[in-house]
Amino acid sequence: MSFRLPHWLSRISVQLLAFNVLVVFLPVAGVLFLDTYERHLLEAQERTMAQEGRLLAAAIEATDQILADDARRILVQLGGRHLARLRVVDRDGRLIADSARLGPRRQETTEDLPEAPTDDAPLLYRIGSAPFRALRRLSEPPTDQPVDTWEPASFLDAPEVRSALEGRYGATTRISPGGQRSVTLYIAIPVRIDTVVEGAVLVSQSTSRILEALHAVRLGVFRVFLVSLSVAVVLTLLMATTIARPLGRLRRRAEAILDRRGRLRGSFEPSRRNDEIGELERALAELTRRLEEHLQFTESFAADVSHEFKNPLAAIRTATEMALEVDDPADRRRFLGMIQQDVARMERLLNEAREISRIDARIDEEELESVAIDTLLENLVDAFRMRRANRGPAFTVALADRDVRVTASADRLLQVFENLLANAVSFSPPDGTVTVTLRLEGGQAVVTIADEGPGIPEEHCERVFDRFFSYRPDGRDDGGHSGLGLAIVRAVVEAYNGTVTAGSRAGGGAKLTVRVPVASPHRS
Numbered sequence: 001m002s003f004r005l006p007h008w009l010s011r012i013s014v015q016l017l018a019f020n021v022l023v024v025f026l027p028v029a030g031v032l033f034l035d036t037y038e039r040h041l042l043e044a045q046e047r048t049m050a051q052e053g054r055l056l057a058a059a060i061e062a063t064d065q066i067l068a069d070d071a072r073r074i075l076v077q078l079g080g081r082h083l084a085r086l087r088v089v090d091r092d093g094r095l096i097a098d099s100a101r102l103g104p105r106r107q108e109t110t111e112d113l114p115e116a117p118t119d120d121a122p123l124l125y126r127i128g129s130a131p132f133r134a135l136r137r138l139s140e141p142p143t144d145q146p147v148d149t150w151e152p153a154s155f156l157d158a159p160e161v162r163s164a165l166e167g168r169y170g171a172t173t174r175i176s177p178g179g180q181r182s183v184t185l186y187i188a189i190p191v192r193i194d195t196v197v198e199g200a201v202l203v204s205q206s207t208s209r210i211l212e213a214l215h216a217v218r219l220g221v222f223r224v225f226l227v228s229l230s231v232a233v234v235l236t237l238l239m240a241t242t243i244a245r246p247l248g249r250l251r252r253r254a255e256a257i258l259d260r261r262g263r264l265r266g267s268f269e270p271s272r273r274n275d276e277i278g279e280l281e282r283a284l285a286e287l288t289r290r291l292e293e294h295l296q297f298t299e300s301f302a303a304d305v306s307h308e309f310k311n312p313l314a315a316i317r318t319a320t321e322m323a324l325e326v327d328d329p330a331d332r333r334r335f336l337g338m339i340q341q342d343v344a345r346m347e348r349l350l351n352e353a354r355e356i357s358r359i360d361a362r363i364d365e366e367e368l369e370s371v372a373i374d375t376l377l378e379n380l381v382d383a384f385r386m387r388r389a390n391r392g393p394a395f396t397v398a399l400a401d402r403d404v405r406v407t408a409s410a411d412r413l414l415q416v417f418e419n420l421l422a423n424a425v426s427f428s429p430p431d432g433t434v435t436v437t438l439r440l441e442g443g444q445a446v447v448t449i450a451d452e453g454p455g456i457p458e459e460h461c462e463r464v465f466d467r468f469f470s471y472r473p474d475g476r477d478d479g480g481h482s483g484l485g486l487a488i489v490r491a492v493v494e495a496y497n498g499t500v501t502a503g504s505r506a507g508g509g510a511k512l513t514v515r516v517p518v519a520s521p522h523r524s
Contacts, residue, residue, distance in 0.1 A: 037217075041210045046171065046185060049084045053189035053203040056086055060191050066090060066199045071097035084205035088191070091165060091198050093156035150174060150184070155202070164188035164200035183207050246277045250284065257288065264292055297360075300467075309349065312342040352484040356467070356491055363412070363495045370519045371410045373445050374399045374438055380417055381436060384425070393428035393451070398437040404445050405519040412492045419485040420449045420512055427453030427510060444498075445518050450511040455504040464502050465490040489514075 059074045060066055071088040075097055078086075088097040155161045163170030170188035184206045191199040250268070259265050267288040271281035316339050323335035381395050406413070424434045432452035439446050456464060463469050467487045486502075493500045498516035505511040 038210065038214055041213070042185070042207060045205065045207065045210065046187065049185065049187050049203040049205055050169075050189065052084055052086065053187060053201045056088070057189045057191045057201045060088065060199070060201070061193060064193060066096070066191055066193060068096035072102065075099050075102050084203045087202040087204070089155045089161060089200050089202060093154045093161065093165075095155065096199075150204070155200075158186070158188075158202075160186050160188040161200055161202060164190045164202075165197055166190075167192075167197050170200075243277065246273075246281075250281065254284070264288070264295055267292065309346060312346045312349075315342045349484075352488065356484055356488050359412075359488060359491045359495070363409075363492065366409045366412070368407050368409060370405045371408055371413055373404050373406050373413065373447070373516075376410065376413060377417060377436055377438060377447065380414065380421065384421055388425070392425055392430055393432040393434050396433055396435045398435070400438050400440055402440070404438060404440060406445050406496070406516045407519045408496050408516065412496075416489050416492050416514065417447065417449070419489050420514070423485055423512070424449050424451035424453075424510070427451050429453070432509075440518065441515075443518055444515045447514045447516075448511060450505045450509055452505075452507075452509040454510075455508055456502055456510045458504075461502045465500065486512075 056074065056078075060071055063070045066088070068088075075086060075088075078099075086097075086099040087095060089095055152158055156165075158172070160170030160172045167190050169190075172186050173183045174186065175183055184204055186202065186204045189201045189203070190197045191201060253266075253268060257264065257266055257268070268281060268285040270285040271278040273281070319335040319338040319342070323332050323339070326332055326335070377399065378397065381397050385395055421434065421436075428434055428451040434452075435448075435450045437448045437450075460469075465486045467484055486500075490500050493514055493516065496516055498514060500512065500514045502510065502512050
């Protein structure tokens, strides 16, 4: 069974919290490994102890003999200003002086060491120090500082003392008494009288103060960690409120926007937010708006096709009924001819409806190329001239004085201008002229096709591009036009980021203008 998060906690909120906590743990993980820091502190402590031991050894060597009274007198003169315990042994390993038996040493001055929190201490401090206090209770004795009580039967048994009596520097460590985790560091310095080793200075000091300093660092890091963790949680909740919740609302809205039959029910509301969430909401609102327009177009197109099919179907039914009732073969042939015309009209209507649907769905997938639009227009006009021979209007072509290329499908452009020329020819009088011009204007190829027909009323200049709209003044025969030719023109031109407009030409007639961006110079 899969684990489900509570409704108020989203997956993105968990990811944000994990990221924030990870960022918090990275510095903590680095500080927790304080081995290098501890090693440096121990090395510094050993250097200090060695310096104290060498000073005592030098003071004894200055007396030219190693006597118990002289050694004790020197220790007394030090006045407890040393931090470590100092002992002097002779060459036979006998203890002749011990600073621990002459009074207390100078107290250390390490500041900011952790103290046991009282009941009045801040809650955060008590929480942060609790693990360290528990650890300290398990690993440290109840005394404030461990006391070095190590007293061997003979100092000759100590390896560091033997090394010093042999003229070498000696050092070793021993576990501090009481079973705590600190250790005591011992070093031995040889005492030479006339280049002969006559004794040794033994210096010892516990590492507990270093451990306490490390405890203080860890405790401070833990306090910073708790504060950072609290900030991470607050930031996560804030980001969940400003990011996760709006995204969840968008998801719920997206799930409810379509019904079980796939129909659009409502839309996204544009957001006023100025961040990426607001941009996403506005993009979804625009997407649903365009989807709604497309669905309305599809439904309207289906309704228009159904309506356009009704008239020829009704005519076919009527002609069929009449053909069955008449006996005269001539009348029957006339009715059958009417049926054939209506069937041909339905075929043209179906083909063009299928074509405009294909353009709407597939034109973005078609392969584009650089098309010389001036050559295309010349060849198309020549084809119209040959097709019509001496019938119909004349053609005048005025092209730009340079090669004009656009990025498009050559077949689609041919379809556009063929429809426009066929439309102009159908409206032109037999002795009229269809004028085709091509010019460059602001990075666009501008093609104008004008005729000398009745023109287009201003109120119909936009409607002529609507599906199945056909304006034929004075009862002019439509020549079998379906009313989809100009709609196909607009669909193709707009797919290529162009525009097509209609208007009346000065002096009479219609003028249709196509504007398409020219091809970039680097494209072939």
